[in-house]
Amino acid sequence: MFSWSYVIDYFPKIIIKFPMTLKLVLIPFAISFMFGFAIALLRLKKIKAIDWLLKLYVSYVRCTPVITQMFIVYFGMPILMQNFGIDAYDWEPAIFVYIAYSINISAFLSETIRSSILAVPIGQMEAGYSVGMSGFQTMRDIVVPQALKISLPMLGNMFISLFRATALAYMVNVIDMIGKARALAASGGHLLEGYVCCAAVFAIISLGLEVIFHLINKKLSFGHSYGKQRKVRA
Amino acid sequence: MLEIKNIHKNFGSLEVLKGASIRVEAHQVVVILGPSGSGKTTLLRCINFLEHADKGELTVGDTKIDFETVKRREIREVRKKVGFVFQNYNLFANKTAIQNVMHGLIVVKKLPKAEARKKAEEALAWVKLSDKLDYYPSQLSGGQQQRVGIARAIAMEPDIILFDEPTSALDPELIGETLELMKNVAKRGITMLVVTHELSFAQDIADKVIFMDGGVVVEEGTPDELFNHTKEERTKRFLARILSTKTIKTKV
Ligand SMILES: Nc1ncnc2c1ncn2[C@@H]1O[C@H](COP(=O)(O)OP(=O)(O)OP(=O)(O)O)[C@@H](O)[C@H]1O
Ligand SMILES: [Mg+2]
Numbered sequence: 001m002f003s004w005s006y007v008i009d010y011f012p013k014i015i016i017k018f019p020m021t022l023k024l025v026l027i028p029f030a031i032s033f034m035f036g037f038a039i040a041l042l043r044l045k046k047i048k049a050i051d052w053l054l055k056l057y058v059s060y061v062r063c064t065p066v067i068t069q070m071f072i073v074y075f076g077m078p079i080l081m082q083n084f085g086i087d088a089y090d091w092e093p094a095i096f097v098y099i100a101y102s103i104n105i106s107a108f109l110s111e112t113i114r115s116s117i118l119a120v121p122i123g124q125m126e127a128g129y130s131v132g133m134s135g136f137q138t139m140r141d142i143v144v145p146q147a148l149k150i151s152l153p154m155l156g157n158m159f160i161s162l163f164r165a166t167a168l169a170y171m172v173n174v175i176d177m178i179g180k181a182r183a184l185a186a187s188g189g190h191l192l193e194g195y196v197c198c199a200a201v202f203a204i205i206s207l208g209l210e211v212i213f214h215l216i217n218k219k220l221s222f223g224h225s226y227g228k229q230r231k232v233r234a
Numbered sequence: 235m236l237e238i239k240n241i242h243k244n245f246g247s248l249e250v251l252k253g254a255s256i257r258v259e260a261h262q263v264v265v266i267l268g269p270s271g272s273g274k275t276t277l278l279r280c281i282n283f284l285e286h287a288d289k290g291e292l293t294v295g296d297t298k299i300d301f302e303t304v305k306r307r308e309i310r311e312v313r314k315k316v317g318f319v320f321q322n323y324n325l326f327a328n329k330t331a332i333q334n335v336m337h338g339l340i341v342v343k344k345l346p347k348a349e350a351r352k353k354a355e356e357a358l359a360w361v362k363l364s365d366k367l368d369y370y371p372s373q374l375s376g377g378q379q380q381r382v383g384i385a386r387a388i389a390m391e392p393d394i395i396l397f398d399e400p401t402s403a404l405d406p407e408l409i410g411e412t413l414e415l416m417k418n419v420a421k422r423g424i425t426m427l428v429v430t431h432e433l434s435f436a437q438d439i440a441d442k443v444i445f446m447d448g449g450v451v452v453e454e455g456t457p458d459e460l461f462n463h464t465k466e467e468r469t470k471r472f473l474a475r476i477l478s479t480k481t482i483k484t485k486v
Contacts, residue, residue: 123324126284130318131338131390134310141337145328222328223370 006193010184014197020176024094024166028101029159035102036109043114054110061107066100067168073100074172093173097166105162112158116151117143149220156213160206167202177201235260236281236316236394236427241290241301243276243449250276251287252449256427258394258442263426265436268446269472274429275321277446278396281427282316283309295393314342317387317395322403323379325371325386331358332367335386343390357385361415377408384415394425401432431476437461445469 043054061069074096078088120143128138148155170179181194236258243251250273258264268274280287280301281294287301294315299308325334335354339345345353358364361381371379380400387395400416401409413435420426420439430436436443437457444454445466453466464470 121324123320123322124326126318127320127324127326129284129313130282130316130320130324131386132310132314132342133338137341141341142326142328149328223330223373 002192003190006188006190007196010181010190010194011197013184014177014180014194015201017175017177017180018201020094020174021163021166024097024101024169024174024176025159025163027098028105029162031098031102032105032109035106036113039106039110040114040117043110044117058107058111061104066104066165067171069104070097070100070168070172073103094169096172097169097174101162101165105158108158109155112151112154113147116147116154119150120146146222149217149222152213152217152220156209156217159213160209163206163209164202167198235293235295236425237291237293238277238281239291239293241277241280241287241292243273243280243285243287250449251280251290253290254446254449254451256444256451258425258427260393260425261423262441263420263428263439264442264444265440266427266429266444266446267431267433267436267472267476268429272446273449274446275398278318278398278427278429281396282313282318284318314390315393317390317392319380319383319387319395319397319400321399323371323376323383325379325382327371330368330370331363331374331382334371334382335389338386338390353389354385357389358382360388361385375408376404377412380404380408380412381415384419388419388422388424394427395419397426397428397430399429399431401430433461433473433476445472447472 039054043051074093077096077099078091081088124142124146125135125138128142129135133141166176167178169176170182173179175183177198178195181198182191184194185191236256238254238256240253240255241251242249242253254273254277256264256266256277266274266277276285279285281292283304286304290301292299292301292312294312297308297311297315299312325331326337329337332351332354335357336347336350339350339353340347343350355364355367358367361384363378363381363385366374366378369378371382374382384400397416401412404412409432413432416426416428416435417439428435428440440457442454443457443460445452445460445468447468453460453464453469455463460469461473464473
């Protein structure tokens with residue numbers, strides 16, 4: 001029987017685990033941002049062998065379910081690490097989730113960032129060169145800020161979907177909010193109430209994030225009135 | 235002073251520049267005319283290495299460069315000495331008008347921010363845009379953007395400024411004011427190499443007019459020599475054509 005009193009009883013116990021969920025999002029996202037960026041820049045250099053390898057990696061991530069990627073890291077990495085004399089069997093389960101999600105998000109972010117950099121008109125780079133700036137300076141000050149602006153809506157969506165995807169982490173024994181809800185159910189028998197608590201938290205945070213990204217997007221408009229079609233000039 | 239000797243540039247199998255040579259003395263205004271596809275833009279772009287010429291020699295001030303063996307450091311050096319005003323303005327879209335002008339001063343010339351700001355304000359005042367300092371390019375008209383583009387080039391105090399059809403993307407009523415501004419640039423004694431189809435500008439301002447066709451210089455001389463005492467048949471035909479389209483345009 002569904003009972004609101006269980007919802008009220010569980011809620012504080014579950015929300016305590018919110019920081020774990022937050023870590024599951026922020027750590028992989030921060031790592032992926034750096035790697036995604038590096039991969040995007042590497043691929044733009046168009047060095048054949050490296051490009052081929054990175055393409056293979058991106059395809060692997062795109063074409064396999066996240067959950068299998070997570071299991072492969074969770075079960076596979078300790079075996080791999082043994083070869084280097086490192087005992088990963090005692091590692092905190094969350095570490096494997098950080099790694100698995102970083103591998104996953106890096107690939108998607110690299111594609112997003114790469115296409116955004118390519119979407120910045122070539123004339124911007126040339127304008128930088130023509131005032132005597134180096135390629136690096138022009139990338140840093142002119143092209144990348146514009147590319148980030150272009151990719152921001154996609155980055156926001158990715159962040160929010162990563163946030164929701166953390167709900168899988170309990171499968172490798174991470175005690176986040178879902179893990180806690182299941183643990184409570186195991187002792188008290190009320191699974192649904194715990195999930196309702198989790199759903200509420202996820203919904204509220206997702207909505208909050210959407211508002212935040214909307215505001216950042218507006219702030220970065222470079223003078224374009226928000227929502228209006230960008231004027232295209234010859 | 236800028237000199238190009240025997241420049242060659244191919245795009246794949248297409249030979250675009252076939253040994254053109256050009257010389258611009260300090261404080262001179264030189265105008266390049268020529269039909270579409272004759273390689274004018276390519277020539278300008280080769281000067282500040284937006285394209286890489288295959289062969290030839292480039293001298294800018296006291297820097298002498300062989301296109302075939304040019305080094306990275308030399309490219310940076312040339313770009314610092316050469317300003318470029320683009321047909322489609324190419325202002326930094328993420329920077330306001332004043333930031334567009336300041337940025338090179340800070341990053342390339344290493345001026346302190348306050349000093350860069352002061353210089354940029356002066357440059358923008360000079361192009362009559364003091365009331366638009368904090369506007370982004372997307373909030374400016376084409377003519378205003380081009381004026382920022384000119385201010386950005388001037389503020390860097392290059393040895394020479396290259397203009398690639400700076401008025402051809404503008405509405406007719408904005409062309410006049412931009413040409414007027416370019417005349418003022420010339421009066422400041424700034425060395426200019428200008429690709430344009432505006433014969434009146436060449437007539438009034440140019441010290442030398444160069445007619446290019448098929449990747450070579452066909453004819454060059456003072457405006458009077460080129461317009462009133464034309465020697466080459468190709469130049470005559472080109473001038474006749476451009477004059478007839480001009481009159482049609484003004485009639486409409
Ligand atoms: N990046 C490129 N790749 C291939 N071909 C090019 C490239 N840029 C220019 N060309 C070709 O080189 C030739 C000369 O072009 P260029 O733009 O220099 O002519 P132009 O004299 O400036 O003409 P217009 O008056 O139309 O601007 C043209 O045939 C053009 O198609
Ligand atoms: Mg051209």
